[in-house]
Amino acid sequence: MPFELTKELIEKIESLIEEKNDQELESHLEKYHHADIAEILDDLSLDDATYIIKLLGSDRTSEVLMEMDDDDREKILRNLNAKEIAEEIEEMDTDDAADIVSELSEDIKSQVISNIKDKEHAENIVELLKYDENSAGGLMAKELIKVNENWSVTGCMTEMRNQAENVTRVHSIYVVDNKGKLKGRLSLKDLITAPSKAEIGDVYIRNVDYVDVHTAGEEVARVMQKYDLEAIPVVDEFGRLVGRITVDDIIDFIKEEAEKDYQMAAGISEDVEADSTIWQLTRARLPWLILGLFGGLGAVYVMQGFDSALEKYEILFFFTPLIAAMAGNVGVQSSAIIVQGLANDSVRDSLVKRLLKEVTLSIINGTALGLLVIGFGAITSMAFLVSITIAISILSVIIMAALIGTFVPIILNNRGIDPAIATGPFITTSNDILGILAYFYIAKLILNF
Known part of the structure; x- marks a missing residue:
């Protein structure tokens, strides 16, 4: 049967810890896989989790530690002395051991390495620590x-x-x-x-x-x-x-990178979890929110330049959210596809071919949406020129947003910058401002104000 973490199980383990019934506790945990024990420890208090780590042999707990949430593992390691950590490290493969050691403070790190009895194992860990953690050297294990x-x-x-x-x-x-x-x-x-x-x-x-x-x-x-x-x-x-x-090492790497890219695309600049501190969450989110604020202020500034037009054609004001939303959505869609393609190396077309493909797709989508707007205008008795203005604006901003969403990630990637930062707030903000600007200039040409 698949493992299920229940309230009754946690209460049973907490009771055994409180009673200091080590023999029954060991016997009870013996039947669980190390990944299941890690899940149990994540649900216990720090003191109880540390108690179990110290109780069980390092041959088991070394694997348990590697399965735990990074933050919870870090807290437990802070409750262990250098010798106890070294005992856990000795049971791990060198790649896992190097990952653990890299999380330690510099003074504890040197103490732990000096307490590792297998000197060859210690030397291998030190060697792996010299490589960038996201390189092959940082991902590899010495055991083969x-x-x-x-x-x-x-x-x-x-x-x-x-x-x-x-x-x-x-x-x-x-x-x-x-x-x-x-x-x-x-x-x-x-x-x-x-x-x-x-x-x-x-x-x-x-x-x-x-x-x-x-x-x-x-x-x-x-x-x-x-x-x-x-x-x-x-x-x-x-x-x-x-x-x-x-x-298994490369799957873990891919998972971590996917999480980082997902957060970056959502406008989170640091690797954070739901249980991170208020300060960590604020520091991760605030920079992109500030970017969004300036983007919004830029859009307001653009609209102020056409205040006379809004007085004459006030209906234009009510369609600005639609124009901004279309630009932002199309930009994010295009950039997401390109970022995914760059990640799996499927973007091999020349820039010219990519340009033609995006323009063609944008024309098809923009035309379809523009016709729907004209139909909506006819049903609601909107002035025909206003309907045409909005339709052409939608077509224009879709083409523009698709091109920005396509080429910004490619340019960033060619310059060695993670293209994931192009998605989310960055693309949305730039397209909001440019989309509103294009909208009012097209309205000025058609409505002649």
């Missing part, structure tokens, strides 16, 4: 199975058994030369069926997809998605095999 191309099949099997003790899951077997340079990968089937005296160099597969330590996480995700890879090797500047990235 690698064999030398000059080994015999029999010697290779023996060495693989020794290496496998430190690897949670064996996704691939990589082949290197005497200098540690990646040469290819080894099929388990080929290894088992090969003559015992054969050399690995005679049976391994030479074509292998790999990434460099400095490859951006988005590119790693694209390569793994394109070639349906469960894992991908990572090499350094000299082509030496230094780690591997598994599909």
Whole structure:
């Protein structure tokens, strides 16, 4: 049965903690998966969650910690001393361990690393911390199975058994030369069926997809998605095999990036959660709200320039929200499609082709909406020239907004800026001002005021 977090379960665990009935508490938690325990801890008080972390062995709680919400995990780690954190770190793969250590303050970080008994594990963590967290080097783990191309099949099997003790899951077997340079990968089937005296160099597969330590996480995700890879090797500047990235790591990265882009598109400039502090939420939202305020003030300033027109054709005023909404909505739609295309590398058309496509689509949509406005004007006995003005304005702002929504993300991406910032308030605000300006200029030409 799927796990269900119930009020009765939480009350049972809280009762056992209060009674200090450690034996029954351990027995009760034994049947749950580490992801389920993480869900339980997220629902407990900080003291109770810390109690369980200290009670259970690090071989279990290390996995539990990685499944917890980042903020809750950070609070629990603050309740542990450097030695206790080091015990948790020693049970983690190097990529997970590096993620945990990176969240610690500088003084605690050095204490934790110095308390790790496995010095090779500690050195690997320190190495991973040197890379950008969103690069292949920052995403990779050091645990992998690698064999030398000059080994015999029999010697290779023996060495693989020794290496496998430190690897949670064996996704691939990589082949290197005497200098540690990646040469290819080894099929388990080929290894088992090969003559015992054969050399690995005679049976391994030479074509292998790999990434460099400095490859951006988005590119790693694209390569793994394109070639349906469960894992991908990572090499350094000299082509030496230094780690591997598994599909679960890249899924976590994609999820985090999607959350950031979603928040950015909604006008939130920092990574925040629903339970973040008032100050964090204010700091994340206020900058874009200020941008929206200035955009609104800009639209008011534009309208003031046509106050005489509004006195003569006051009906124009009532259609300004419609014009602004059309410009904003179309701009966000266009930019969202382009941002998505840039993320999955499906935007390959030339700028000219993209221009023609957007203009054609905008003309079709704008014409359809314009005809509906003219029909509405006829039903409500609106002046024909006013209906034509609004219809042509809608067509014009749709074309303009589509072009802005298309090219701004592309330009930002080409300059190395996250194109997600183009969606939401940025596109909406710019299109509001330009849309209102185009609306009144078109009205001036048609209505002759």
